[in-house]
Amino acid sequence: AESLDTAWAVRWIGAAADAVAEHRTELVALDRAIGDGDHGENLDRGFTAAREKLGDEFTGPGAVLKMVAMTLMSKVGGAAGPLYGTAFLRAATSLGDGDASAEALAAALAAARDGVVSRGKAEVGDATMVDAWTPAVDAAEQAASNGASPAEVLAAAADAAQTGAESTDALQARKGRASYLGERSVGHRDPGAVSTVLLLRAAADAAGA
Numbered sequence: 564a565e566s567l568d569t570a571w572a573v574r575w576i577g578a579a580a581d582a583v584a585e586h587r588t589e590l591v592a593l594d595r596a597i598g599d600g601d602h603g604e605n606l607d608r609g610f611t612a613a614r615e616k617l618g619d620e621f622t623g624p625g626a627v628l629k630m631v632a633m634t635l636m637s638k639v640g641g642a643a644g645p646l647y648g649t650a651f652l653r654a655a656t657s658l659g660d661g662d663a664s665a666e667a668l669a670a671a672l673a674a675a676r677d678g679v680v681s682r683g684k685a686e687v688g689d690a691t692m693v694d695a696w697t698p699a700v701d702a703a704e705q706a707a708s709n710g711a712s713p714a715e716v717l718a719a720a721a722d723a724a725q726t727g728a729e730s731t732d733a734l735q736a737r738k739g740r741a742s743y744l745g746e747r748s749v750g751h752r753d754p755g756a757v758s759t760v761l762l763l764r765a766a767a768d769a770a771g772a
């Protein structure tokens with residue numbers, strides 16, 4: 564498809580809720596190693612609540628993402644709730660009212676990443692979800708400018724996010740709870756970077772990538 568519609572966004576959030584539930588214990592284990600062990604529970608609670616609101620009427624993909632933002636902000640808490648809440652809200656605003664073209668998706672991902680950075684002040688290399696988001700945005704923008712379809716843009720973003728999440732293994736955490744461990748955070752994958760991959764992969768899958 565040349566652009567992605569409300570039904571795509573609804574499929575995405577349903578798939579995201581499935582993925583987070585399926586990987587809940589993995590996310591908990593990652594966060595237990597370098598944080599407080601709640602990342603999987605937090606996200607599962609948030610996306611389960613968002614899924615329950617998918618039956619409502621939405622006027623476009625941006626409206627779905629705005630609902631998700633509000634739900635995550637009220638249900639998730641911790642660091643990830645406000646960060647993902649901001650990401651979804653900025654993406655919703657970037658998309659506006661219409662369906663999402665490849666270029667619009669790349670711009671929405673960039674807006675989401677910029678929201679995470681403005682809220683959390685992490686840079687690439689600090690071993691946070693920004694290490695997944697930033698290569699995802701770069702790959703999405705490159706794919707869109709090369710004429711990729713919306714599904715291809717999202718698949719490129721998910722693939723790059725996966726590589727970015729793997730890069731956190733070797734990094735010392737400099738933001739969030741994991742930074743309290745200092746050098747002992749090296750050798751662990753950041754849970755928020757892993758959940759970012761799950762969310763982007765769900766978006767690509769929902770687009771038929």
Ligand code: ADP
Pocket residue numbers: 594598599600601602605640641642643644646679682683684685690691692693738739740753754755756
């Ligand atoms: P909490 O640490 O409050 O328990 P979660 O466990 O739900 O929150 O989320 C932890 C994740 O949040 C980390 O793995 C990291 O990816 C992300 N994170 C934490 N602080 C920041 C920050 N300042 N900037 C970007 N991401 C962050």
Ligand code: MG
Pocket residue numbers: 594598599600601602641
């Ligand atoms: Mg935690």
Ligand code: MG
Pocket residue numbers: 599601641642
């Ligand atoms: Mg916590």
